[in-house]
Amino acid sequence: MSEQGLLRLxxxxxxxxxxxxxxxxxxxxxLIAPDVEREHGEHRHDRERDTYGGLVQWSxxxxxxxxxxxxxx
Amino acid sequence: MEVKEDRILVWDPFxxxxxxxxxTAFVVAWASGDEWASLHERAGYFIGTLVVLRxxxxxIGTRHARFTDFVxxxxxxGEYLNALxxxxxxxxxxxxxxxxxxxxxxxxMLTLTIGSGLLxxxxxxxxxxxxxxAWATLLLVLLHVAGVVVSGLLHHENLVRAMVTGRKxxxxxxx
Ligand code: HEM
Numbered sequence: 328m329s330e331q332g333l334l335r336l337x338x339x340x341x342x343x344x345x346x347x348x349x350x351x352x353x354x355x356x357x358l359i360a361p362d363v364e365r366e367h368g369e370h371r372h373d374r375e376r377d378t379y380g381g382l383v384q385w386s387x388x389x390x391x392x393x394x395x396x397x398x399x400x
Numbered sequence: 401m402e403v404k405e406d407r408i409l410v411w412d413p414f415x416x417x418x419x420x421x422x423x424t425a426f427v428v429a430w431a432s433g434d435e436w437a438s439l440h441e442r443a444g445y446f447i448g449t450l451v452v453l454r455x456x457x458x459x460i461g462t463r464h465a466r467f468t469d470f471v472x473x474x475x476x477x478g479e480y481l482n483a484l485x486x487x488x489x490x491x492x493x494x495x496x497x498x499x500x501x502x503x504x505x506x507x508x509m510l511t512l513t514i515g516s517g518l519l520x521x522x523x524x525x526x527x528x529x530x531x532x533x534a535w536a537t538l539l540l541v542l543l544h545v546a547g548v549v550v551s552g553l554l555h556h557e558n559l560v561r562a563m564v565t566g567r568k569x570x571x572x573x574x575x
Contacts (some may be wrong), residue, residue, distance in 0.1 A: 333412070333462045340414035340453055345447045351442045358437050360520040360527075399475055 410479055410493055411566040412462040414453075422450050426541070433446045438548070441517075451507055464494035471504060472497050484554055489557045493568060497550070502544050509537040 328336070411419075429443035454460040461533040476497040485488040489496075495503060552559040562568045 328460075330462060333460075334409075336460075337414040337457070337462060337465075339410040341417045341458055344414075344450065344455060346419055348421070348446060351445050351449075356438065356441060356445075359441055359518065360437060360524070 406570040408467045408493075408570050409566050410464050410568045411563060413566070414457055414461070414463055415465050415567055416563060418450055418454050418457075422447065425450065425561075430534070430538070444514055444517050447510055451510050451514070454507065470495035470500040472500060474501065477501050484551070489551075489554065489573060491557075493570065496551060498547060502547060504541070506537070507538055507543060509533065509540055513537050 422542040425443045425447045429440055432440040432443060449566065456467055460466075463469055471491075477500075480489055480497040492499075512528065513533040516526055516533050520530060548559050557568070
């Protein structure tokens with residue numbers, strides 16, 4: 328294939344990257360390491376909610392406040 | 401007098417998207433490792449996909465993306481580094497010999513790290529191996545970034561920008 332053709336093919340590979348990212352984000356994957364979670368004495372999902380969930384809640388609260396009262400900023 | 405620069409496309413769109421997606425996924429995988437299993441595993445699968453695509457592209461891709469363009473005899477790495485140390489060292493339009501072997505090492509280590517992660521489906525006895533491989537890969541990444549900075553400084557060029565725009569200035573003495 329010519330270098331021009333390969334350059335076009337490279338965009339197809341870019342599309343594959345995007346498609347796999349979207350697919351992985353939407354797929355309901357079974358967890359690989361459920362045993363390890365238990366071994367730590369707590370479920371990672373709980374901690375997940377603690378660490379990141381708190382952050383997400385806090386920032387979405389902030390956004391909602393700002394959107395509701397634009398003059399407070 | 402204006403010197404006309406000869407800027408040519410070295411890194412095709414896929415190589416650039418591959419690289420910065422890999423950097424992002426690598427950071428996500430590290431950040432989520434102990435905290436957020438579902439995100440961590442998705443990041444791992446994504447990195448695996450990226451590595452597979454990059455290996456295929458290394459066989460069939462554009463000129464400077466091909467392994468045959470940059471993977472050279474290992475002894476050339478020593479020669480290149482020695483030359484750099486003494487103020488010489490040829491400038492490469494594609495990957496230099498040290499960079500090339502760093503890339504091979506990174507791809508191999510990422511594959512092993514993902515493999516050990518998948519093995520954790522089989523039981524927690526693989527967790528230590530997975531963590532050791534992840535740390536070793538992180539070490540390589542730090543060396544990789546240091547190499548990018550140092551060789552960029554020595555050759556007076558911004559390699560990071562080239563990985564964004566894909567373009568590099570062609571010089572007379574390039575290899
Ligand atoms: C902010 C951090 C990073 C920067 C600034 C950076 C920069 C670069 C640059 C400039 C190149 C091109 C080298 C050359 O000109 O020969 C490159 C290549 C590469 N980097 Fe990085 N990098 C970073 C992080 C990473 C990470 C985290 C990984 C892997 C986990 C990685 C893996 C690679 C690979 C595999 C290549 C080869 C690209 C190809 O030919 O497909 N990099 N990087």
